Structure formats: structure tokens, C-alpha cells
Amino acid sequence: MNRRNFLKGASMASLYAATGVGVGSTPALAEPQIKRIGGPKLKISLNAYSFSKMLNDYKKDPTKGISLFDLLDFCAKNNFDALDATGYFFPGYPSELPTDAFINEFKRRAFELGLDISGTGVRNNFTLPDKDKRAADVKHIKQWVEVAAKMGAPVLRVFADTQMKGQSWQTVAPDFKREQVEDWIVENLKECADCGKQYGVIIGVQNHGDFLKTAENLLHLIGRVDSVWCGPIVDTGYFVSKDPYEDMAKVAPHAVNWQIKTSPFGAESGIKTDLKRLIGIVRTSGYRGYIPIETLSVKGAPYDPFDAVPKFLAEIREVLGTTT
Amino acid sequence: MHISMNRRKFIQSISSVSVGAVLGAATGTGLALAHPQIKRVGGSKLKTSLNAYSFNKLLSDNAKTPGSGISLFDLLDFCAKNDFDAVDPTAYFFPGYPAVPSDAFINDFKLRAFHLGLDISGTGVKNNFADPDPKKRAADVKLVKAWIEVAAKLGAPVIRVFAGPIPEGYEDKWDEIAKWMVADLKECSEYGKAFGVLVGVQNHGDFLRTADGVIKIVKMVDSEWFGTILDTGFFLTPDPYVDIAKAMPYAVNLQVKESPFGAASPIRIDVKKLIKIIRDSGYRGYCPIETLSVKGQEQVYKPYESVPRFLAELRNAIEQSA
Numbered sequence: 190m191n192r193r194n195f196l197k198g199a200s201m202a203s204l205y206a207a208t209g210v211g212v213g214s215t216p217a218l219a220e221p222q223i224k225r226i227g228g229p230k231l232k233i234s235l236n237a238y239s240f241s242k243m244l245n246d247y248k249k250d251p252t253k254g255i256s257l258f259d260l261l262d263f264c265a266k267n268n269f270d271a272l273d274a275t276g277y278f279f280p281g282y283p284s285e286l287p288t289d290a291f292i293n294e295f296k297r298r299a300f301e302l303g304l305d306i307s308g309t310g311v312r313n314n315f316t317l318p319d320k321d322k323r324a325a326d327v328k329h330i331k332q333w334v335e336v337a338a339k340m341g342a343p344v345l346r347v348f349a350d351t352q353m354k355g356q357s358w359q360t361v362a363p364d365f366k367r368e369q370v371e372d373w374i375v376e377n378l379k380e381c382a383d384c385g386k387q388y389g390v391i392i393g394v395q396n397h398g399d400f401l402k403t404a405e406n407l408l409h410l411i412g413r414v415d416s417v418w419c420g421p422i423v424d425t426g427y428f429v430s431k432d433p434y435e436d437m438a439k440v441a442p443h444a445v446n447w448q449i450k451t452s453p454f455g456a457e458s459g460i461k462t463d464l465k466r467l468i469g470i471v472r473t474s475g476y477r478g479y480i481p482i483e484t485l486s487v488k489g490a491p492y493d494p495f496d497a498v499p500k501f502l503a504e505i506r507e508v509l510g511t512t513t
Numbered sequence: 514m515h516i517s518m519n520r521r522k523f524i525q526s527i528s529s530v531s532v533g534a535v536l537g538a539a540t541g542t543g544l545a546l547a548h549p550q551i552k553r554v555g556g557s558k559l560k561t562s563l564n565a566y567s568f569n570k571l572l573s574d575n576a577k578t579p580g581s582g583i584s585l586f587d588l589l590d591f592c593a594k595n596d597f598d599a600v601d602p603t604a605y606f607f608p609g610y611p612a613v614p615s616d617a618f619i620n621d622f623k624l625r626a627f628h629l630g631l632d633i634s635g636t637g638v639k640n641n642f643a644d645p646d647p648k649k650r651a652a653d654v655k656l657v658k659a660w661i662e663v664a665a666k667l668g669a670p671v672i673r674v675f676a677g678p679i680p681e682g683y684e685d686k687w688d689e690i691a692k693w694m695v696a697d698l699k700e701c702s703e704y705g706k707a708f709g710v711l712v713g714v715q716n717h718g719d720f721l722r723t724a725d726g727v728i729k730i731v732k733m734v735d736s737e738w739f740g741t742i743l744d745t746g747f748f749l750t751p752d753p754y755v756d757i758a759k760a761m762p763y764a765v766n767l768q769v770k771e772s773p774f775g776a777a778s779p780i781r782i783d784v785k786k787l788i789k790i791i792r793d794s795g796y797r798g799y800c801p802i803e804t805l806s807v808k809g810q811e812q813v814y815k816p817y818e819s820v821p822r823f824l825a826e827l828r829n830a831i832e833q834s835a
Binding site: 228340389 | 553554555558560590595598616619623624627628629630631632667668670671706707708709711738797798
């Protein structure tokens with residue numbers, strides 16, 4: 190039954206991919222929509238990155254900041270359904286993988302607190318012309334697929350955008366066309382998705398405002414990867430387009446996870462996310478799963494996640510409770 | 514660095530164990546070691562789940578004859594339509610049980626559950642650690658270990674095991690049985706620790722029929738990777754609610770039944786009272802429900818009706834007490 194659905198999905202994707210060839214950069218094409226039933230169901234998760242500074246402080250000096258275990262307590266006290274535990278904050282990242290003992294303690298503590306682990310994520314850079322560097326990042330992702338499986342994290346977030354400060358995909362690959370760069374990313378993501386399939390972990394690709402500026406960018410890429418083990422993570426704060434809500438709505442039916450930000454135009458923007466509109470979009474798509482929230486610090490402005498997260502969470506809860 | 518912090522926490526919990534042990538000795542439970550009760554923060558948080566066993570016949574039919582009954586994937590659809598938070602897919606219903614399913618099957622199941630917004634709250638196997646035959650018990654330890662690996666792959670945080678029925682001739686030898694059973698459970702828990710899967714023993718009206726019995730075994734196994742799956746319908750005591758309250762601090766998962774006195778009893782569980790007991794313990798986790806057919810009345814059992822009805826009762830009690 191399921192296999193039938195998969196086959197259907199696969200053939201749809203191939204069809205898209207086939208028709209995608211030849212239309213150049215005009216995307217038009219997408220991976221098959223996920224067939225969900227039962228209407229929307231939203232669970233709230235916290236992106237660990239909201240506590241980025243404190244978690245990094247602790248990583249450097251355990252007398253400072255907060256640990257991932259402290260963050261679990263915070264999530265329980267604030268009644269989150271889950272935590273999205275970014276790879277960066279695990280001991281030894283990125284050069285070392287966490288030990289099984291650490292992973293299991295973390296998993297058990299989360300379970301005891303009634304928290305699921307909604308996902309994890311790593312840093313990678315698939316826009317570099319250097320094949321070896323990209324291969325090293327594929328290896329990194331594959332290792333973290335195994336970590337994600339051990340943690341019980343259903344999704345591993347990766348990037349298609351350049352992750353180098355002050356750079357864009359055009360500046361790191363100045364002699365290459367978009368089509369060529371996309372070919373690299375597709376090839377790399379296919380390898381990651383195959384590994385994800387083997388371990389039961391979905392590779393989620395997040396729009397991050399660089400190579401992936403629009404819904405079309407994101408869906409075109411995902412459609413070409415053409416695997417049920419690779420799907421888009423909708424970052425509500427990182428579409429670079431006239432109306433980011435339109436982009437969110439286009440990607441929503443394909444989403445394997447979300448990252449809900451306080452502004453649709455980036456952390457520095459004063460314009461707040463229209464949560465009613467956003468939740469309406471998520472629900473209309475029939476999405477059933479986690480909506481992790483992420484608050485961010487802005488250069489030069491005071492930021493206290495112990496304050497910012499509960500405030501944003503309350504706003505989301507208010508909208509979830511007053512709309513259907 | 515993280516490890517040192519973690520170690521600090523461990524030491525904290527170890528010292529609380531010692532305190533518990535001292536208290537335990539003083540209150541005369543007669544046990545030197547006390548398993549730490551789980552320290553939770555944030556108050557209680559209850560999530561709903563469905564025990565696949567509620568669809569025992571239909572799932573077994575499908576396992577025997579594909580096309581008949583319902584598949585585990587159909588069950589996921591049912592859970593989504595009824596808005597469960599999770600599903601507890603018992604191992605029996607996986608193709609080829611007791612052999613382990615293929616990774617491809619496990620991953621497809623996990624993927625579909627994820628797409629439907631469902632977590633996998635646990636799984637469970639059939640075993641008998643009360644059996645005096647060490648070879649039979651060793652075979653069951655092997656089975657549990659194999660399924661601990663499946664549970665880890667599924668993302669199931671906990672695996673349910675049984676104690677087993679008291680063997681003939683051992684009616685007055687609880688402690689003797691406990692001794693070998695605990696050795697088996699310890700071995701399973703060590704394996705669970707390695708794979709990040711908790712092992713939970715269920716009170717099943719068998720060797721384990723009282724809270725005291727359950728707590729004694731949990732303390733003897735004495736592992737953070739071991740606890741009890743509290744079956745609200747299988748304490749064979751005058752007032753099961755008392756036993757439920759007593760055993761709750763050791764619970765790593767629940768099985769919520771329609772009657773506290775077994776499937777055949779017409780006395781329905783007082784869901785409000787039960788939820789209050791669960792909440793008072795500070796439990797944060799799943800409340801899987803299980804409806805059962807009564808022997809001899811299998812024809813009148815309709816899980817498509819009994820499950821949503823019982824779920825509505827439970828949900829109502831959870832919401833009203835939130």
C-alpha cells in the first residue's frame with residue numbers, strides 16, 4: 190500500500206525531473222506533494238539556535254552559558270512538544286561526533302521530560318567549486334545522518350546556500366552558472382538522501398536567502414533530487430522575494446519541517462511575521478508535524494532568549510488556540 | 514566539557530539514590546538499592562497514543578493473509594484521522610515476527626508516521642522471564658535484544674517486556690523467580706543503554722500484579738534504562754488506583770485500559786481519577802490506550818468504535834485537568 194504510494198510519488202518526481210530538463214532555470218517543477226490525511230496537526234518545537242550564544246559559551250567553558258540538558262529543562266518548563274537540537278552545540282562539533290553515551294543520555298532525558306527531538310542540523314557548503322570540499326561535507330552529513338537516527342531525530346537540516354560569512358554562491362563560484370552549481374548541489378544531496386534512506390532520516394533543505402531565495406528555487410532543487418528522503422524545510426524568515434508568504438504557501442505542501450522566525454524579512458527587519466496568515470498557510474497545506482520556532486539576536490541590540498522565546502511562543506500559541 | 518556537566522548530574526542523581534536507599538531501608542522495603550524515581554520538571558504533560566494491540570485481530574489477519582484485515586500503515590492512517598499524537602506498534606504485527614523486519618520496512622513505516630505527524634511511542638515483544646528454564650529465558654533475552662535494535666531504528670524510545678506467568682510449583686517462590694528474572698532484565702537494560710532504548714516491564718496480572726512487586730523489581734534492576742510500563746488494567750489488587758499511584762514515579766510508559774479490573778470486567782475505569790493520579794506524579798509522556806475484546810465475545814468487539822470512544826473520554830479528562 191505504502192510502496193504503491195512511494196512508486197506513484199517516485200514516478201511523479203521523475204516526470205517532473207524529466208520535464209524540468211530543458212526548461213533551464215525556469216523551475217515550474219516540484220517534488221511530489223506529501224499525501225497527508227486527517228487535517229492539519231501542529232506541534233511546537235524550539236530551535237536550539239535561539240540560544241546560540243549561550244550554548245556556544247557553554248561549549249567553550251562549561252561554567253558559562255547553558256548546556257543542551259539545561260535547554261531540555263527550559264523546553265519542558267515552557268511546555269514545548271519538542272526540541273530541534275542543532276548539531277553545532279554538541280560537544281566536539283564539527284571535528285568530532287558525539288559519543289553514543291552522550292546521544293543516549295540526551296535522548297533519554299528528552300523522553301523523561303515528554304519532549305520529542307524534532308530534528309537536528311549541520312553546516313555544509315555545496316556551492317563550492319572544489320569537489321573535495323563538497324565531498325568532505327557530504328561525509329559530514331552522512332555521519333550526522335547516523336547521529337540523527339540514534340537521537341531519534343526524523344529530519345536532518347542541511348543547506349544549499351553558501352555558509353561563508355559575507356559571501357554568496359556567486360562570489361564563491363564566480364566562474365560558474367547557476368545550472369552548474371545546482372548540478373553539484375543535486376549530486377551531493379542525492380548522495381545524502383540515499384544515506385538518509387538507509388538510516389530512516391529525512392534530509393531537509395532550508396531556504397537561506399542565497400542560492401535558495403524563492404519557493405521556485407527550493408522546489409526546483411528538491412524536485413531534481415527526486416527522493417522521498419529529501420524535502421524542503423521552510424524558513425519563514427529567509428525567502429528573498431516580494432511576498433515571502435506566497436513562497437511559504439508554495440512550499441508548504443512539500444514541507445518536511447519548518448523554522449518559524451519573528452520576521453519574514455530577516456532578523457534585522459522591524460516587520461513582524463503575520464502569525465495568523467502564516468499559521469493559516471501551514472494549516473491549509475494539511476501539514477502534520479513540528480513547527481519549530483527560532484528567535485535571533487540582532488547586532489547591536491540586546492537579546493535575551495529566556496525572554497524572547499517565551500514571548501514568541503505565547504504569540505504562536507495564542508494564534509493556534511484562536512484559529513482552526 | 515559537556516561530559517563533566519553530565520557527570521555532575523549523574524553524581525547528583527546517584528546521591529539522591531543513596532538517600533532513597535536509606536529511606537527505603539528505613540521504611541522496611543527490605544531492599545538495599547533504590548532505583549531513582551525519575552526527576553521531571555515543568556509539571557505533567559500528557560500525550561495520547563494508541564496501542565496497536567487494540568486492533569489485534571485485524572492486524573494479525575493482515576500479517577497472515579495480506580489483503581485481509583488492516584496493515585500497520587492502515588493503522589497509521591487511523592491514528593492520524595483520530596488525531597492521536599503517537600502510535601505504539603507492537604512487534605507482533607511486523608511482517609515475519611519474531612524475526613526482525615528489514616530496515617526498508619522500518620524506515621518506510623517511520624517515514625509515513627512522520628508525514629502524518631505521529632510519533633512512535635514504543636514497541637513491545639512477547640517474552641517470559643519467569644520460566645525456570647535458563648535456555649528458554651536466554652532465547653527471550655536474545656529476542657528482546659534484537660527488538661531493542663529495531664526500536665532504536667524506529668525511533669521508539671521504549672520497549673515493553675513481560676515478566677511472565679508464575680510457573681507451576683513456584684507459587685511461593687517469588688524471590689527465587691525474581692532473582693533470575695532480574696538478571697535477564699539487567700542484561701536487556703544494558704543493551705538498551707547501548708542503543709538508547711528504555712526497557713519497561715509491564716504489570717500483566719502475572720508474576721507482576723501489585724505496585725510493590727513492580728517497584729521491587731525496578732529497584733533490583735537498578736538502571737536508568739529500566740522502568741515500568743504501567744498497565745492500568747492489570748493490578749490484581751482490591752484497589753488498583755492505589756497501586757497505580759504507587760508505581761507512577763517509576764513509569765516510563767503507560768497502557769491505559771477501559772477497566773482497572775481486566776478486559777472482562779464491566780466496571781469502567783474512572784478516567785478523571787486516573788488522570789489526576791498521573792498528573793499528580795508529574796509524569797510527562799505518552800498515555801497509550803488499549804481497548805480489548807473479551808474472550809468468547811470477539812464478534813461484538815469493534816475497535817473502530819471502542820478506540821475513538823475511549824480516546825474521547827481520555828482527551829476530555831486530559832483537557833479538563835490541564
